[in-house]
Structure formats: structure tokens, C-alpha cells
């Protein structure tokens with residue numbers, strides 16, 4: 182059995198339609214004009230214990246909505262969710278004890294009191310044994326470098342410090358599953374790095390299952406083995422990151438270091454579908470379409486007219502791959 | 516119980532963080548006590564007693580009613596609805612204790628803070644300065660305390676209801692305002708219930724609102740005999756249970772419709 186099983190999940194929001202005129206706005210105070218908006222549209226998922234899944238998609242594609250349904254806060258319009266066989270909506274307290282949730286734009290801590298006081302309350306609410314609590318706290322403080330911030334009220338912390346405290350809070354009770362919705366939004370690269378390392382470590386040491394949504398593809402690449410792409414509420418891709426990269430890389434870059442570069446002296450590059458990105462006295466950067474040509478052909482061609490000193494080939498980064506898939510999906514091609 | 520204690524403690528500490536604002540709050544209550552005190556003083560210029568109340572008793576009524584009804588404008592409803600409005604309800608729903616339990620802990624914490632830092636000191640000071648009467652007896656004082664305790668449960672249910680309506684209207688500012696005004700009037704917080712027309716007063720006496728000001732104040736002043744006092748407290752308890760059941764049903768219904776705002 183999968184740890185998380187989602188079948189034909191749908192969420193529709195009722196949205197008030199913009200009334201247009203003031204008169205109509207007055208009318209709509211009494212009889213609001215609603216339209217149905219389908220934010221999550223027939224999603225199926227299976228996630229094993231210990232998996233780290235990147236849940237990506239453009240703004241408004243339905244990521245947060247999915248997370249809220251998985252964690253039992255929102256009621257699905259249709260479809261089923263099973264977490265270890267339990268329906269989150271109906272077993273909210275049980276599920277809450279076994280999961281941790283981090284929302285990049287919200288805090289689980291109490292705003293006006295020192296962070297440590299909030300942790301104390303969380304310890305009692307989650308019934309965390311004193312020893313577990315102490316050990317976890319010590320480890321987290323060390324990993325996230327929080328020594329000096331836990332005695333400070335949350336309202337006096339910076340965004341990055343707040344996020345660290347919230348991420349630590351989500352792990353205090355040794356959750357089996359953690360949902361992270363944009364955990365690094367708005368943070369500097371130093372904080373991002375610490376948070377990433379922390380999540381990685383939790384995944385490795387404790388086999389905590391993760392679902393991470395993020396705009397930052399470095400987050401996804403460094404944290405996740407698997408990527409799920411959602412667009413307009415529908416899953417477009419669900420695969421290992423490596424496989425996505427392999428299957429969807431359309432263009433590669435090849436960089437030559439040449440002893441003598443005839444193309445810098447006006448020679449035409451004769452293979453079609455190859456774009457010259459940069460050309461200098463001793464270097465040549467090309468981009469080619471993997472479906473039309475391959476590196477061997479280019480290498481043969483280049484070496485026929487020049488002496489290759491060094492060569493390197495780069496695939497597309499995952500961000501631009503995803504961007505292209507989304508673009509195609511929006512045009513109805515995938 | 517431990518969980519409840521820690522939730523209460525958190526509410527207490529949060530209140531402490533805003534102690535400066537609290538001084539203004541106390542000042543406001545003190546001013547309103549003075550205003551009502553002088554109003555009644557004027558009334559009592561020409562008479563010895565009104566409906567069995569002496570001037571000193573009326574002063575005590577003013578103090579108790581002003582202090583108790585100063586709670587009506589606080590409470591958890593505004594924050595609860597703000598959770599809904601700003602979407603933080605999502606975090607509160609993810610806590611491993613039921614939302615209402617969480618809220619009740621918070622409310623009781625705030626109530627204890629109110630008692631300790633405002634209710635008790637202001638009442639004692641005002642009684643001494645303005646010359647009110649003390650409790651009719653030790654038994655009355657005890658029953659008065661019980662009545663206030665039960666009333667806080669009733670008040671809590673009302674606040675939850677107001678907050679819940681926020682699930683649907685997404686804004687409860689007007690509602691919280693109406694709530695505190697209505698409660699002040701219906702509970703006897705503005706004028707004693709006996710000043711209402713007889714039939715209205717009769718009905719109001721048996722409504723849950725009376726339990727928040729009129730009943731405890733009357734018990735304190737010895738206006739009810741022992742039997743009446745116990746009966747009124749019993750009635751309050753019944754109201755607390757009935758309202759609780761109703762609000763719980765409404766809560767179950769509303770929570771299914773929770774729409775969490777914002778990404």
C-alpha cells in the first residue's frame with residue numbers, strides 16, 4: 182500500500198463574479214453571482230513512504246489547494262485521499278499528529294512570545310516526550326543555526342529566521358509526512374541552503390516523506406527524486422527527475438575549446454538546426470536540437486576543420502525544461 | 516488538562532505582550548464606570564431607593580456591570596474571524612487539538628488575565644473610592660463567582676458563533692460591534708433589567724444574556740435568595756449546554772465549508 186493515495190481528486194471553488202457596475206454590485210450583495218472554478222481537476226497520485234516529491238507548476242495551478250486537501254483542511258469536491266488508509270478530512274486529529282506542514286507565507290508559532298515558548302506549547306499539544314523534544318531541538322538548533330533566535334519573539338525575527346523556526350516546528354513531533362508549500366519563498370541563498378540541507382537530512386536520516394512545492398527549481402533538484410508537474414489543476418508529468426530530464430531535453434549546448442577557430446574568421450557553420458551561440462578566437466558555443474542532430478555529428482564536423490582541445494556538453498536545466506512543457510501544455514500539445 | 520493549561524498560558528503571555536494597550540483598556544472601563552456612577556448619583560439625588568436598590572447598591576451594580584460587560588468587546592471572535600479572513604485558519608486547523616478546544620483555552624486564558632489585572636483590582640478600587648457595598652455574604656460571593664464562570668462559557672459560544680459567521684461573510688466587523696452592543700443591553704450591562712417594561716424584563720431574566728451581568732450582580736447584592744440564586748445558575752448551565760450543542764452543530768456544518776483564503 183502506498184502511504185499517500187489520491188484518486189480522481191477534484192476541488193472547485195465558488196468565486197464571486199465581478200459585478201461590473203455599482204448597481205449590479207448592490208444587487209449582488211443580496212444575491213451574489215457565483216462562478217465555479219475548478220482549481221484541481223482529476224488528480225491521481227501514489228506516494229511511497231520516504232519519497233521526496235517535488236510538486237511544481239505555474240502560479241495558480243492548484244499546488245496549495247492540493248496540499249490543503251492532503252492535510253485535511255479543505256474538503257475535496259470529489260475524489261478520495263488516503264493517508265496510510267485514513268481519510269484526512271475525517272481523521273484530522275490523527276493525521277495532524279503524524280504530519281507536519283510548512284506554509285511559506287504562514288506561521289504555526291505564536292507571534293508575541295519567544296519561539297521557545299511556542300515550541301513548549303507544541304510539545305504539549307503533540308504530546309512529545311521530553312527526551313525526544315530535547316534531542317530534536319538540540320539537533321535542529323544546530324542544523325539550522327537557531328541558537329540565538331529561539332529566545333526572541335517571532336515578531337522580531339527576519340523572514341528567513343521565521344521560516345527556519347517554522348520548519349523546525351514542523352519536525353518536532355517526528356512526523357511521517359511533511360508538506361512544504363513554498364518553504365524558501367523570499368529567502369536569501371544562505372537561508373535557502375541551510376533549509377535545503379535540513380530537509381535533505383530529515384529525509385535521509387528519518388525517511389520522512391516529503392511533498393515540496395516551490396518556484397525555486399534548485400530546491401526541487403536538490404531535494405527531490407521525483408517531480409510532479411501540475412498545470413491548470415491537471416497533472417502533466419509525474420516521473421523521476423532524471424527521466425524528465427532525459428525525455429524532455431530538446432536542446433543541448435556544446436562548448437568547444439579549439440586551437441584555431443575558422444568560424445571566428447567568417448566560416449559558415451554548415452550543419453542545419455545548429456545555432457551558434459558564441460564564437461571567439463579559441464572557443465565555440467553551439468546549441469543543437471537533440472531530435473535533429475547529435476553530438477557525434479557535430480564533433481566530427483568540427484574536428485574536420487579544426488583541432489579540438491576540449492569539449493563539454495550541457496543539457497537543459499530542469500527549470501527551462503518545465504517551462505517549455507508548460508508552454509506546450511497551454512497550447513494543448515502534451 | 517496539561518494541553519489546556521499551556522494554551523491558557525499562551526493566551527496569558529500574549530496579553531502580557533500588549534500590556535500597554537491594556538492600560539488604555541482599563542482607563543476606558545474606569546471612565547465608563549465614572550460616567551454611569553454620576554448618572555445614577557443624579558437619579559438618587561431626589562430619592563432614597565429605586566426598586567429596592569440603595570444608592571450604594573446601585574454604585575456596586577454600576578461597577579460590576581461595567582466591568583463584566585467590558586468583556587463583550589474583547590473575546591476571541593475578532594481574532595477567530597481574522598483567522599478565517601486572512602487564511603491563518605489553515606494553520607489552526609492543522610493543530611493536533613480540536614479548533615474549539617484551542618479557542619476555549621485561549622478564551623479562558625484571556626478571561627483569567629482579565630480577572631487578575633482588571634476585573635478584581637478595578638472592582639475593589641472602585642468600590643472603595645466610590646463607596647459601593649460589598650457582597651451580601653460569603654455564600655453570595657461564591658455563587659457570584661460561579662455565575663461569572665458559567666457566563667464566560669455562554670459568552671464563548673456566542674463569540675464562536677460570531678466568528679463562524681465569518682466563514683460565510685468573510686468579514687465580521689459589523690457583527691462584532693452589534694454583538695457587544697446587544698449583549699450590553701440585553702444582559703443588563705447598560706441599565707438594570709428591572710428598568711425595562713415588565714414583560715420584557717421577565718423574558719430577559721430567563722435569557723442566557725442575563726447570566727452575564729444581571730444574574731451575577733443581583734446575586735452579589737443579595738437581591739436573590741439562596742433558592743433563586745441556585746435556580747438562576749442552574750438555568751445558566753442549561754443555557755450553556757444548549758448553546759454549546761447548537762454551536763457545535765453549526766461548527767460542524769461551517770467547518771465543512773471552510774474556504775481557506777490565499778495561497
Ligand SMILES: Nc1ncnc2c1ncn2[C@@H]1O[C@H](COP(=O)(O)OP(=O)(O)O)[C@@H](O)[C@H]1O
Pocket residue numbers: 194195196218220238239240241242243244245246247774775776777778
Ligand atoms: N479561496 C479561494 N477561492 C476562490 N478561488 C481560489 C481560492 N483559493 C485558490 N483559488 C484559485 O484556485 C487556483 C489554484 O490556487 P492555488 O492552489 O493557491 O495555486 P498555487 O498554489 O499552485 O499557486 C488559483 O487560480 C486561485 O485563484
Ligand SMILES: [Mg+2]
Pocket residue numbers: 244245246362778
Ligand atoms: Mg501556492
